[in-house]
Amino acid sequence: MKSMDGAMRPAQMSMGKAAGRGGSLHKLAAVTQIKWLCISRNTMIMIGPLIVIGMVYACKILYGVRSEGTLVPFLTGMLLNIGISMNICAEGFIMVGTSIAEEKENHTLRALMTSSITGVQYFFGSILIPFVMLMAVNYIVLFISGISLEIVPWIPFFLVSAVASLTSCVLGMIVGICAKNQMNANLISYPFLMVFMMIPVFGNLSEGLHKISGFLFTGVMTGMTERLANGERYVMSALDMAVLFGELAVSILVFLILYKRNGYEKD
Amino acid sequence: MEQNVLLSLSHVSKRFKTELALKDINMTLRQGEILGFLGPSGAGKTTTIKIITGQLRQTSGEARLLGTDSANIDESIYENIGVVSDSSGIYKKMTVWQNLAVFARIWKVPRERVEQVLDQVGLAEHKNKPAGKLSKGQTQRLVLARAVLHKPRVLFLDEPTSGLDPTTAVAIHRMLLELKEQGMAIFLTTHNMEEATKLCDRVALLHDGEIVEFGSPQEICLKYNRNKKYHVLLAGGRELELAQNPENIVKITRWMEGDEIMRIHSCEPTLETVFLEVTGKDLNV
Ligand SMILES: Nc1ncnc2c1ncn2[C@@H]1O[C@H](COP(=O)(O)OP(=O)(O)OP(=O)(O)O)[C@@H](O)[C@H]1O
Numbered sequence: 026m027k028s029m030d031g032a033m034r035p036a037q038m039s040m041g042k043a044a045g046r047g048g049s050l051h052k053l054a055a056v057t058q059i060k061w062l063c064i065s066r067n068t069m070i071m072i073g074p075l076i077v078i079g080m081v082y083a084c085k086i087l088y089g090v091r092s093e094g095t096l097v098p099f100l101t102g103m104l105l106n107i108g109i110s111m112n113i114c115a116e117g118f119i120m121v122g123t124s125i126a127e128e129k130e131n132h133t134l135r136a137l138m139t140s141s142i143t144g145v146q147y148f149f150g151s152i153l154i155p156f157v158m159l160m161a162v163n164y165i166v167l168f169i170s171g172i173s174l175e176i177v178p179w180i181p182f183f184l185v186s187a188v189a190s191l192t193s194c195v196l197g198m199i200v201g202i203c204a205k206n207q208m209n210a211n212l213i214s215y216p217f218l219m220v221f222m223m224i225p226v227f228g229n230l231s232e233g234l235h236k237i238s239g240f241l242f243t244g245v246m247t248g249m250t251e252r253l254a255n256g257e258r259y260v261m262s263a264l265d266m267a268v269l270f271g272e273l274a275v276s277i278l279v280f281l282i283l284y285k286r287n288g289y290e291k292d
Numbered sequence: 293m294e295q296n297v298l299l300s301l302s303h304v305s306k307r308f309k310t311e312l313a314l315k316d317i318n319m320t321l322r323q324g325e326i327l328g329f330l331g332p333s334g335a336g337k338t339t340t341i342k343i344i345t346g347q348l349r350q351t352s353g354e355a356r357l358l359g360t361d362s363a364n365i366d367e368s369i370y371e372n373i374g375v376v377s378d379s380s381g382i383y384k385k386m387t388v389w390q391n392l393a394v395f396a397r398i399w400k401v402p403r404e405r406v407e408q409v410l411d412q413v414g415l416a417e418h419k420n421k422p423a424g425k426l427s428k429g430q431t432q433r434l435v436l437a438r439a440v441l442h443k444p445r446v447l448f449l450d451e452p453t454s455g456l457d458p459t460t461a462v463a464i465h466r467m468l469l470e471l472k473e474q475g476m477a478i479f480l481t482t483h484n485m486e487e488a489t490k491l492c493d494r495v496a497l498l499h500d501g502e503i504v505e506f507g508s509p510q511e512i513c514l515k516y517n518r519n520k521k522y523h524v525l526l527a528g529g530r531e532l533e534l535a536q537n538p539e540n541i542v543k544i545t546r547w548m549e550g551d552e553i554m555r556i557h558s559c560e561p562t563l564e565t566v567f568l569e570v571t572g573k574d575l576n577v
């Protein structure tokens with residue numbers, strides 16, 4: 026059978042073969058471009074970061090006026106808390122999850138999978154843009170919240186923010202793998218949202234929730250910003266570390282199990 | 293095995309739970325050939341394509357595509373084949389151009405090739421339109437354009453013209469014949485017998501997961517041309533259908549000599565009538 030690949034093939038037919046050789050970064054780039062084109066045209070998704078940023082900014086101004094420019098730490102903490110939880114959860118799950126669901130709905134996922142895109146390329150191509158957007162919004166929210174920037178521990182902030190954003194993206198992939206269409210994706214997202222977004226947000230109000238919040242990756246993130254808002258130093262604890270990386274590992278594991286079973290789409 | 297065989301199936305069967313969807317399928321596809329898989333709904337056409345392209349696993353038998361057993365196919369095979377099926381979607385929010393451009397990136401296809409393909413399918417003037425705004429026929433042409441963008445060696449088409457107007461269908465037929473001229477092997481499924489007769493070098497008639505007849509459309513039709521018949525229109529408007537027998541031959545000769553025949557056709561079977569005959573659903577009995 027080896028001869029079949031041989032000289033009989035006309036020269037102009039070798040275009041596809043050539044594409045196979047030069048690494049596969051261009052394929053990752055192509056998926057990323059597709060995701061960017063889809064996400065940037067989806068107003069439902071694009072409006073999210075703007076709402077988060079706008080809300081934090083508006084609150085700061087409104088409350089700032091009454092207290093002559095400086096917010097009480099509790100409010101700053103609350104603002105950051107809501108902004109960042111909303112950003113990481115709502116945006117992360119929904120951006121990644123619905124964009125995969127949209128591809129299933131329109132049968133473009135099958136088109137991609139029969140165009141030589143691998144599962145790994147699709148995975149990273151799908152989360153790259155959302156990840157960058159989540160990170161960007163985390164920083165923007167931090168800057169506009171009015172927190173004193175001298176006490177921000179930049180490396181831990183980056184680390185916590187990156188791991189939390191990544192976990193959120195992986196959860197979004199899980200939503201996407203389970204969802205049949207966009208409606209379905211939203212429905213599947215709700216339980217995740219309730220847990221990962223609402224608990225840290227209401228953690229400020231109830232001691233019990235606050236405790237639970239410490240065991241969630243979003244809670245670690247908001248716990249950190251809360252400290253910063255209070256003007257305290259943040260040092261990453263072993264628990265924070267375990268929660269962050271543990272939950273990332275669990276999400277990746279769940280994703281892999283689901284992926285191994287049916288791929289992105291059940292036939 | 294012949295050198296230019298790109299695809300071969302031997303004894304391929306597929307069972308879905310209890311239902312046997314494909315039974316002992318054997319066939320080959322060569323370079324520059326169009327092979328038609330014909331059959332009614334549920335015959336197993338789509339299932340066959342899915343098995344060959346590695347989207348579904350056969351229960352038994354062997355399918356080899358471009359020298360690779362379909363069980364060992366990985367994504368790289370798609371750099372050399374193109375697939376159009378009813379589940380090949382387009383990005384509706386992107387423009388026609390972007391829809392092709394992103395796939396051009398995947399396959400490292402130059403920009404000029406995208407222009408060329410757009411011209412070929414007649415969508416050049418719509419290239420800046422959101423793909424979601426295209427009509428059904430235009431969408432189908434876009435999907436086809438994408439499938440041939442990287443000049444695949446084998447093209448799989450699952451009912452490429454179903455639900456299209458005759459003009460679009462003819463345009464697609466013309467394009468397929470051009471691609472074949474360039475050496476592409478095309479595997480298409482259809483339940484349109486006319487389309488198959490016109491396009492295919494060889495056809496397989498599939499019925500309940502079994503190939504009941506295989507060969508060129510002409511061969512198949514002539515094979516079933518057992519009772520030769522002629523359709524005659526005589527001067528004066530009388531129409532007759534005459535079987536070939538000594539008595540009728542004399543009759544026709546006499547009419548010919550008297551220049552009484554306005555029109556005469558041989559009534560050989562079409563793929564359609566053959567199909568009805570071999571599947572035992574002969575409606576003309
Ligand atoms: N995933 C599946 N699970 C169970 N049965 C299936 C599956 N896919 C196909 N079948 C069955 O296999 C048979 C062949 O289906 P297939 O889709 O190949 O038909 P087809 O020839 O493409 O028909 P059509 O012309 O309607 O597209 C059908 O009876 C169908 O119900």
Ligand SMILES: [Mg+2]
Pocket residue numbers: 337338339450
């Ligand atoms: Mg079918």
